[in-house]
Amino acid sequence: MKIVVVGSGGRLGAALLREYRKKYDVAGFNHAQVDLSNLDDVRERLCATNFDLLINAAAFTNVDLCETERDRAFLINAEAPGVLARICREKRAKLIHFSTDYVFDGQKRAPYTEEDEANPISVYGESKLAGEKNVLAAENRYLVIRVSWVFGPDRPSFIDGIIKRAQEDETIDAIADKFSAPTYTLDIAAALPRFFTRAGDYDGIVHFANTGRCSWQEYAQWAWDCCHEVGVPLKAKTVGTLKMKDMANWVARRPVYSVLSAAKYTELTGTPPRTWRDAVADYITRFYSKK
Numbered sequence: 001m002k003i004v005v006v007g008s009g010g011r012l013g014a015a016l017l018r019e020y021r022k023k024y025d026v027a028g029f030n031h032a033q034v035d036l037s038n039l040d041d042v043r044e045r046l047c048a049t050n051f052d053l054l055i056n057a058a059a060f061t062n063v064d065l066c067e068t069e070r071d072r073a074f075l076i077n078a079e080a081p082g083v084l085a086r087i088c089r090e091k092r093a094k095l096i097h098f099s100t101d102y103v104f105d106g107q108k109r110a111p112y113t114e115e116d117e118a119n120p121i122s123v124y125g126e127s128k129l130a131g132e133k134n135v136l137a138a139e140n141r142y143l144v145i146r147v148s149w150v151f152g153p154d155r156p157s158f159i160d161g162i163i164k165r166a167q168e169d170e171t172i173d174a175i176a177d178k179f180s181a182p183t184y185t186l187d188i189a190a191a192l193p194r195f196f197t198r199a200g201d202y203d204g205i206v207h208f209a210n211t212g213r214c215s216w217q218e219y220a221q222w223a224w225d226c227c228h229e230v231g232v233p234l235k236a237k238t239v240g241t242l243k244m245k246d247m248a249n250w251v252a253r254r255p256v257y258s259v260l261s262a263a264k265y266t267e268l269t270g271t272p273p274r275t276w277r278d279a280v281a282d283y284i285t286r287f288y289s290k291k
């Protein structure tokens, strides 16, 4: 099986490329190699490339910037995935496309299932939802995987920012009234091959996130606890609390609750994702304990 990863320079794409190189015939296109805002370029590069499976991990992920660059957001996050899907259909290749918990409005207080109605409250969420629809309109057997709060070793995210601040500052805090669950890129990489080999059995939208639920403050505090446990020197003694209303610099609205239910994934594969606490502990042991 020949695999192509688009967005291979990003947090998720880089992890997928590295992990799959160990086992598969895989090539990656980073932003400079395939620009999703140039649809002619996308067609030209990908039509000339052979593959059986295309994984799209590229997206315009800056949630605030999407508010002021709506056209660009829709071009990269919505139109381009539709083009990728049509290229895959012509090549009879499979497509796995990534989406987000931000397609939900956050009004629910129980994990969102694939059957829950999406109702985005930001341009980023709207553009990602339109991307899902464009992918599934081309071929309803394609797979859209929604993930949340992605973290991993290939590009710093919230958790790395918190650890850096805890190393530099005596006082740190994080938002305590916004809830979801972190998703570890290496767990996504390990989960995905189940979908390669049983093409057709799994399709449509599937949620994948590490299980459990937390606020950003709980996530940050657990990261602090894990760092403390493995001997990472920290100046801060604990993680204090902030509220969403304190975030004066946010441009986009964000859902206050966007936990994704992994029940469908678990039913399809027979294996639940591990808990977010286990995934974070593993990440810190592996990538911070010797720093």
Ligand SMILES: NC(=O)c1ccc[n+]([C@@H]2O[C@H](COP(=O)([O-])OP(=O)(O)OC[C@H]3O[C@@H](n4cnc5c(N)ncnc54)[C@H](OP(=O)(O)O)[C@@H]3O)[C@@H](O)[C@H]2O)c1
Pocket (backbone or CB within 6 Å): 007, 008, 009, 010, 011, 012, 013, 030, 031, 032, 034, 035, 036, 037, 038, 056, 057, 058, 059, 060, 061, 076, 098, 099, 100, 101, 102, 128, 146, 147, 148, 149, 150, 151, 155
């Ligand atoms: N990060 C999260 O917390 C999160 C949460 C939920 C869902 N997701 C979804 O998960 C997927 C992977 O996200 P991630 O965390 O890996 O984000 P990321 O690190 O921002 O990666 C996105 C990649 O897309 C590339 N990209 C941006 N514009 C592009 C364009 N016009 N053409 C080609 N490539 C372009 C970026 O390149 P540059 O860096 O050079 O711009 C980057 O390499 C995305 O579908 C995202 O929507 C992410």
